[in-house]
Amino acid sequence: MVLEKNIPQHRRLYEILRKHIIEGIYQEGDLLPSENELCQLYGMTRPTVRQSLSTLANDGYIRKHQGKGSIVHHLPKEIGILSVSGTTSAVGRRNLKTRIIVKPSIIKWPENFMFQLTELEKESGCIYLERLRLLENEPIFYDISFIANINLPRITSRQFENRSLFQILRDHYHIEIKGGEQRIKAIPASAKISSFLSLKKGQPVLHLERKMETNNPVLFLYSSIFCNTEKYSIFGRF
Amino acid sequence: MVLEKNIPQHRRLYEILRKHIIEGIYQEGDLLPSENELCQLYGMTRPTVRQSLSTLANDGYIRKHQGKGSIVHHLPKEIGILSVSGTTSAVGRRNLKTRIIVKPSIIKWPENFMFQLTELEKESGCIYLERLRLLENEPIFYDISFIANINLPRITSRQFENRSLFQILRDHYHIEIKGGEQRIKAIPASAKISSFLSLKKGQPVLHLERKMETNNPVLFLYSSIFCNTEKYSIFGRF
């Protein structure tokens, strides 16, 4: 859609190294080239290289050891969609399908919303949708999303099937997820959730309430996610 | 115990600002002094100040906006023990008590341990303990800990009551938590867990399996934690 040209050098190196790690060119336990070598290889100075490595370390791709070097950390082998350690959610994707259950529509915000809303958000109303996400053809997530209807023209008429919501927001509206917060609970599955996740009613389900920040300071994305964790676990780094 | 003298400047500023935020001297939404002002105030140069701010941003205490400044982010108001966003676990502590259920002892590692162990770990055996943690006098966490028995003399004879395990490790053995990973599941409470957490058997319980890395590259801490999330949620930033 839009070709980003002005990517900073440290970002560029970050992406290169990250890709190499994901693709297995650098494997778990491997030593990355030293900072000085990376400087030479990519024509940057050490502070710039160090910034890339620092971000990689923060995102859990490498660990740094003084005197030794940067060591590639093992990738999460479990399901990575909710890991949210990296900037994108591209960690080890499996066979993931998305099915729209409730098509996106503009509604009023629910009473007693799970997060505190700003006045601007309340006035704007929200875009609402429900999706079921299947992993290896098994229903694992039931995802209810709320997005404040701020500067998102024609969003309800877009194709959401088998495309990441985040991808649409990035490609069409230049919206990037910068961070967020979440609350996690274990709850008994309701009738609705249990049927979608093919569980017995009352079986334990993981419930996540998330608020995501974007590069637009007034725009947040909210999700209420129910997970069947009988087979898969949610994985996280810290 | 040991007085750390050689604290780097960026670390020092990080701790100062973090403390000010926690204590409410800087409140949510407030603008921190600009980078140049901080340079003057604390006699540092901008890269040094920026390193402090970068860490604060990473730990979720502030958000940075180009052209605007560093804005104090709201602190997690829920229970912070498992937030683990900061370097220490000092986020908003409430009335938290710890009760030892199984006193620390040295045992062999369980068969089929929840994480892959190194040969060194297997040989060393592990220190095992079980603790119940109460929040406002209600049992919330049941924590089963495993620590590889590597360079930890006399640890089984130490006082664990009402003292953080991490604190003991830091004060007596200079061990700091650097990061880690975890798997999260929702499971039905077993008879044992339900009785400790005063729940009905089969009620949903959050189960966390954690592996924590330390400043000693060969030493890891492991915990299997069961949480009663009826009243409190686990809070996390990303």
Added chain:
DNA sequence: AATATTAACTTGTATTTACAAGTAAAAAGT
């Protein structure tokens, strides 16, 4: 052969300098 020392690496910390890019308020123009 075993131990201690040295040297050559590695990352960590810190200063100095410069310009780019985003934001907000003051100043100028209409």
Added chain:
DNA sequence: ACTTTTTACTTGTAAATACAAGTTAATATT
């Protein structure tokens, strides 16, 4: 009164330089 432009701030990126401190392997010593 309103809009546009300028200005003065903010953070972001990047280079060049220096030394400290941890690690490892080669070297010298015992």
